[in-house]
Each structure stands twice: as C-alpha cells, then as structure tokens.
Amino acid sequence: MVAATEPASRPQDVLAGGTFLFQEVGSTRILTPEGFSEEQRLFFKTALQFCREQVLPQAARIEGKDNALLRDLLRRAGDLGLLSVDIAETYGGTGLDKTTSLLLAEAMSLLGSWSVTSSAHTGIGSLPIVWFGNEAQKAKYLPKLATGEWVAAYALTEQGSGSDARGAKTKAVKSQDGKHYVLNGSKLYITNAAFADVFVVFAQVDGDKFTGFIVEKDTPGLTVGPEEHKMGIRGSSTCPLYFEDALVPVENLLGELGKGHRIAFNILNYGRLKLGAGVIGSMKLQLQSALKFAQERKQFKAPIATFPLIREKLARMATLVYAVESMTYRTAGLVDGRLASKERSDADYDAHVIAAMEEFATEASIMKVFGSEAIGFLVDDAVQVHGGAGYIEEYPVERAYRDARINRIFEGTNEINRMLITGMLLKRAVKGDLPLFAQARSVAEELGRGERPRAGRHDALANEEIAAECAKHLAIHGMRLAAETFGTELDKHQEVMAALADVVMDAYALDSMVTRTRQGATSGVLDPVRVALVRLYAMESTTRAFERTRRALCATLKGDALSLELKRLSALDAFTPYDPAELRETLVAGLEEAGGYPYNPL
Structure with missing residues (x-):
C-alpha cells in the first residue's frame, strides 16, 4: 500500500458537463458513496429494506402479472416517502436532492419488474408534471402521485417513432367549442398502462406542433389495450393505448404548445441518469448470489469458488459494480x-433542475449506455457461474438475465445514446462551451513529439491515472480528426461516433474510479482491494480504448494521413504489464470477506 495525496478541492457547481475530459484526474473532488449524508443513507436503507422484505418475497406473484399487488406495493412505498423525493413539499413531496433520488433507484432495482414499475411512476410519469406543469396541474396531480394513491405513466413511443420522438403521428386538434383537444392515434409499450390513473401523452397539434398533455384514465375515447407478453420484466404492466376522438380538457395541455420536445428530451436525460443507478442494486445482488452459489457448489471435490476462471468472473463482476457506482454518484x-x-421553494427551482439535466446530458447518456451494458455483462457471468442452474426458473439469476436485456433499449437505444455522447460534446465545443479543439491542438503537438501524459501523483494508481489521461487524449484527438474530416456530415458516420463514444465512456469510468479510490x-x-478493482478495469479498458480509437481513425482517414496518425497514436498505448492472478486473488478475497460487494453505502 502506498500513501495517497489528497486531490485539490473545488466547488462542483462551477463545473460544466463534459469537463472531465479536460481536467486532470483528481483535480476536483467528486461525490462518492463514502461521502453520503446520514439522511441519504437512511433513505437508502429504508428503500432497501422495503425492497428486500416486501418486494422480493412477492417476486413470483409479480412475475405472474399481479397488477393489483404492484399497485398496492406502490401505495406502501408512498406511505414510506419513497415516491416523493422529486416532488416539492408544497405538493406533498419531500423535495430532496438528486443523489437521494438515485439512491432510491438503486435500492428499488433488486427486482427488474418492480424497478421498472416504480421508476416509471416516479420518473418519466410524474416528473413532466413536476417540471412543466402549471400550479393548478401540480396541485391536482402531484399530492396523489406522491403517495401512490394515483399511478403515473408516460406515453411517447409509437409504431413509427421511438428514439425519433418528434416523428409521432398521434394528432390533436381543438374542438369546435374550444374546451377540449381531440386526440387520435396510438401509443406502444406503455409501462404501468393497465393500472395507471394519469398518462403524460405526446401528440402533434394541428399536425406539426409536438405537444404534451395530461390524460386521465377515464378520458372518453381512451382505450388501454391488452398486456404485452415480454421476454423480461414480465411482471411490469406494458400495454398499448388507443385514442379515438379522445376528449382532453384544454387545461390539461402540459407546458407550452409546440414545445413537447423540451419535456420529452429533458425527462429522458433524467431517466438515463436514473437508469445508471437503477442497475446497481441488481448488479450487487447478483454478484452476492453468484459468490454464495460458487462457495456452495462443489465439483471435483472442491467448491467452484476456488477455481481460477470462476474467481476471474467474480472479480470482473465486482469491477463493473465499482465502475458504475463511481460514475453514477x-x-x-x-x-x-x-x-x-437554489432553495427548493424558489419559484424557478424546477427550471434550474431542467438546466442542470441539460448541462449533464452527456454524462446521463454515458450512464445509460455504460450501466445497461455493465449489468448485461454481469448477469451473463452470473448465469455462467451458476452453470445449468442459471438456466432454471427456480434460480433468480434466470429472471435477472432476461430482465437486464431491456435496459439497452429503453430511455433511447444505446445506439442513439452513443451518437449523442459524441455529438453533444462536439456541439458544445463548436459553441465554445468546451475547450475541445484547443485541447486537441495541444494533444496533437504532444503526439508529434511522441509524448504521453504523466502521472500527477506517484502512488499505487499512477499507471491507472496515466491510462485515464491517455483515454481522454484518444477521445479528444479522435473527435477533432472526425470533425475536421466530415464536418456537418459526421452524424452520417455512426461507426466513428460510436467508437469514440466508447473511448469517452472508458475515460469517465477510469477517471471516476481512480479519483474515488484516492x-x-x-x-x-489506499485500500488494496479498491486498487485491484481500478487496476483490473484499467487493464481491460486501456486495450479497448486504443482499439476503438484506431477503428475510428481507419473509418475517418485514408492513405498516408491514416498511416501517420496510427503511428503517432502509439504514444497513447498505455498498457502496463500486470499479474491477472494476483489482481484476481486480491479482489475476490475482499468479496469473500464481505460476503459480496464490499462497499455498500450503509
């Protein structure tokens, strides 16, 4: 173990979205689970206890589409104050910080169907009214949504429009008497639809004004279709909606006429961030279950937990948890x-929340993609650890495997979000909000001299710090070359944007893990188990980031220009030799001592 130097401290409220790419590792203190307040820990503990004691024991009934039970569980959660963190006290909520909101999302994620049900209600269902509703709408709906007396749902997707939200075909025209909007069309894949009391619905007013509406379940002309039978999250309600001359009072228009995209996109930003938190609980549970199974299952007269390849999987699972957790918080x-x-009671508080979510939209997309793919990798390893048992319904990992797949699809597909990560960074750079092009010039000069970043601290994580900085340089250099080559046509070269988005994600992950550990x-x-977690991630991500950048360059440049850049790129190959067995044993020993993931925020 090596002494660690404390990072410099600067207030987080001065930071802009995407800033991590241009700051040295650890130059700014970050929020970590070790820094949670007692109030935050108490809410997390309450939600975790609720999920363990009242939700998990009912998993079979929930999986059997017991909608009455789901509704009852929402009401019980409401009684504990677990549905109202994002709602102001004025309207019956608790009005707490976003960290607490994400902690509740983590705690509620032990069972996929419940996680989707509760997050759809508290997030995409309720937040449009919280952020964009007028006083009358908030007073009418939010107190009932805060307690779970009423359940909310969000209706955006249609047969021909998903990620392309503004491509919606559902139409709305004002009635002759001017008292209603008449909606015609349909919506697909609506979570909570079978038992929701209120829907946030998007339609094109007069054919071209994309607008949000609050639609109550008893609205004349609204029909809820039959339940969909899904691969995973089977217990959650998913139904289509049909609007046939549905009469929605004019006072239920949400936000501004023609500004529905502001509602949809900002709600999705927050939903993406919450998804990052909303996989952590399940990841920890499946890691704990896989460890326990491996310790009890014997083959060749020894627990399979003693086999190196099983231990390798457990180590990789823990590394992914540490990465997602570090980035999310x-x-x-x-x-x-x-x-x-800002005070929660300030009249413009919700406008500041919206602005904050817009500011960190890149990080939200990172969390969506990274978190959804991390849980996919983790549950796949968990099934493998269980062997044949992992394929049997008797074992919860079978359900967890199916449930995890949807995360890469909803809240905007991972393909769309990869495009957004690169696109938003470049857009902000063009506007002058990020120093990407100035930094890129510096990187190019360093590469021309064959230089690579150096560690600011000479401790056990010095090489991992260098790897994080190299990943940032790779991303910045690749984005500059892509922007210069393709200009405004870059969005047509999705393979380039996606590859560079992967490099950005690895840079954010490794930067966050190194900073948290220090x-x-x-x-x-430094804690040796944490060091092993960071080092294992660095070893795998370093090779991946270099390969992704090389792929992006090969799709961007040709001939001598490509050869020159590939040669210069070699300075940023930050691979450091390591002993995988030593890392694995340090890491798994920590898991065994803790009986699972060792860094829970309790």
Whole structure:
C-alpha cells in the first residue's frame, strides 16, 4: 500500500458537463458513496429494506402479472416517502436532492419488474408534471402521485417513432367549442398502462406542433389495450393505448404548445441518469448470489469458488459494480452541485433542475449506455457461474438475465445514446462551451513529439491515472480528426461516433474510479482491494480504448494521413504489464470477506 495525496478541492457547481475530459484526474473532488449524508443513507436503507422484505418475497406473484399487488406495493412505498423525493413539499413531496433520488433507484432495482414499475411512476410519469406543469396541474396531480394513491405513466413511443420522438403521428386538434383537444392515434409499450390513473401523452397539434398533455384514465375515447407478453420484466404492466376522438380538457395541455420536445428530451436525460443507478442494486445482488452459489457448489471435490476462471468472473463482476457506482454518484454530485445555491421553494427551482439535466446530458447518456451494458455483462457471468442452474426458473439469476436485456433499449437505444455522447460534446465545443479543439491542438503537438501524459501523483494508481489521461487524449484527438474530416456530415458516420463514444465512456469510468479510490484513502493509505478493482478495469479498458480509437481513425482517414496518425497514436498505448492472478486473488478475497460487494453505502 502506498500513501495517497489528497486531490485539490473545488466547488462542483462551477463545473460544466463534459469537463472531465479536460481536467486532470483528481483535480476536483467528486461525490462518492463514502461521502453520503446520514439522511441519504437512511433513505437508502429504508428503500432497501422495503425492497428486500416486501418486494422480493412477492417476486413470483409479480412475475405472474399481479397488477393489483404492484399497485398496492406502490401505495406502501408512498406511505414510506419513497415516491416523493422529486416532488416539492408544497405538493406533498419531500423535495430532496438528486443523489437521494438515485439512491432510491438503486435500492428499488433488486427486482427488474418492480424497478421498472416504480421508476416509471416516479420518473418519466410524474416528473413532466413536476417540471412543466402549471400550479393548478401540480396541485391536482402531484399530492396523489406522491403517495401512490394515483399511478403515473408516460406515453411517447409509437409504431413509427421511438428514439425519433418528434416523428409521432398521434394528432390533436381543438374542438369546435374550444374546451377540449381531440386526440387520435396510438401509443406502444406503455409501462404501468393497465393500472395507471394519469398518462403524460405526446401528440402533434394541428399536425406539426409536438405537444404534451395530461390524460386521465377515464378520458372518453381512451382505450388501454391488452398486456404485452415480454421476454423480461414480465411482471411490469406494458400495454398499448388507443385514442379515438379522445376528449382532453384544454387545461390539461402540459407546458407550452409546440414545445413537447423540451419535456420529452429533458425527462429522458433524467431517466438515463436514473437508469445508471437503477442497475446497481441488481448488479450487487447478483454478484452476492453468484459468490454464495460458487462457495456452495462443489465439483471435483472442491467448491467452484476456488477455481481460477470462476474467481476471474467474480472479480470482473465486482469491477463493473465499482465502475458504475463511481460514475453514477459522481454525476449525481455534479447535478446537485449545480442546484446547491437554489432553495427548493424558489419559484424557478424546477427550471434550474431542467438546466442542470441539460448541462449533464452527456454524462446521463454515458450512464445509460455504460450501466445497461455493465449489468448485461454481469448477469451473463452470473448465469455462467451458476452453470445449468442459471438456466432454471427456480434460480433468480434466470429472471435477472432476461430482465437486464431491456435496459439497452429503453430511455433511447444505446445506439442513439452513443451518437449523442459524441455529438453533444462536439456541439458544445463548436459553441465554445468546451475547450475541445484547443485541447486537441495541444494533444496533437504532444503526439508529434511522441509524448504521453504523466502521472500527477506517484502512488499505487499512477499507471491507472496515466491510462485515464491517455483515454481522454484518444477521445479528444479522435473527435477533432472526425470533425475536421466530415464536418456537418459526421452524424452520417455512426461507426466513428460510436467508437469514440466508447473511448469517452472508458475515460469517465477510469477517471471516476481512480479519483474515488484516492479520496477514500484511510490515513493516506489506499485500500488494496479498491486498487485491484481500478487496476483490473484499467487493464481491460486501456486495450479497448486504443482499439476503438484506431477503428475510428481507419473509418475517418485514408492513405498516408491514416498511416501517420496510427503511428503517432502509439504514444497513447498505455498498457502496463500486470499479474491477472494476483489482481484476481486480491479482489475476490475482499468479496469473500464481505460476503459480496464490499462497499455498500450503509
């Protein structure tokens, strides 16, 4: 163990979205689970206990589409204050910070169907009214949504429009008497539809004004279709909606006429961030279950937990948990930092929340893609650890495997979000909000001299710090070359944008993990298990980031220009030799001692 130097401290509320690409690792303190307040921990503990004691024991009934039970569970959660964190006290909520909101999303994620049900209600169902509703709408709907007396749902997707939200075909025209909007069309894949009391619905007013509406379940002309039978999250309600001359009072128009895209996109930003938190609980549970199974299952007269390839899987699973957790709560801290100067009672507070979510839209997309794919990798390893048992319904990992797949589709597909990550960074750079092009010039000069980043701290994570900085340089250099080559046509070269988005994600993950580990040092001494977690991630991501950048360059440049850049790129190959067995044993020993993931925020 090596002494660690404390990072410099600067207020998080001065940081802009995407800033991590241009700051040295650890130059700014970040929020980590080790820094949660007692109130945040108490809410997390309450939600975790509720999920363990009242939700998981009912998993079979929930999986059997017991909608009455789901509704009852929502009401019980409401009684505990678990549905109202994002709602102001004025309207019956608790009005707490976004970190607490994400902690509840983590705690509620132990069972996929319940996670989707509760998050659809508290997030995409209720937040459009929280952020964009007028006073009368908030007073009417939010107190009932806060307690779970009423259940909310969000209706955006149609047969011909999903990620392309503004391509919706559902139409709305004002009635002759001017008292209603008449809606015609349909919506698909609506979570909570079978038992929701209120829907946030999007339609084209007069054919070209994309607008949001609050539609109650008893609205004349609204029909809820039959339940869909899904691969995973089978217990959650998913139905189509049909509007046939549905009469929606004019006072139920949500936000501004023709500005429905502001509602849809900002709600999706928050939903993407919450998805990052909403996979962590399940990841930890499946890691714990896989460890326990491996310790009890014997082959060749020995527990399979003693086999190196099984231990390798357990180590990789823990590394993914640490990565997602570190990135998620770092981002939560950034959002809360932006809101720290505002009081929840301020008239413009919700406008500041929307602005904060827009500011960190890149990080939200990162969390959506990274989190959804991390849980996919983790549950796949968990099934493999269980062997044949992992394929049998008796074991919860079978359900977890199916449930995890949807995460890569909803809240905007991972393909769309990869495009957004690169696109938003470049758009902000063009506007002058990020110093990407100036930094890229510096990177190019360093590469021309065959230089690579150096560590600012000479401790056990110095090489991992260098790897994080190299990943940033790779991303910045690749984005500059792509922008210069393709200009405004870059969005047509999706393979380039997606590859560079992967590099950006690895840079954010490794930066967050190194910074968190150093901040968590005890008396200046780094925790060896945390160091092993970071090092294992660095070893795998370093090769991946270099390969993704090379792929992007091969799709961007030709001939001598390509040869020159590939040669220059070699300076950023930050691979450092390591002993995989030593890392694995350090890591798994920590898991065995803790009986699972060792860094839970309790």
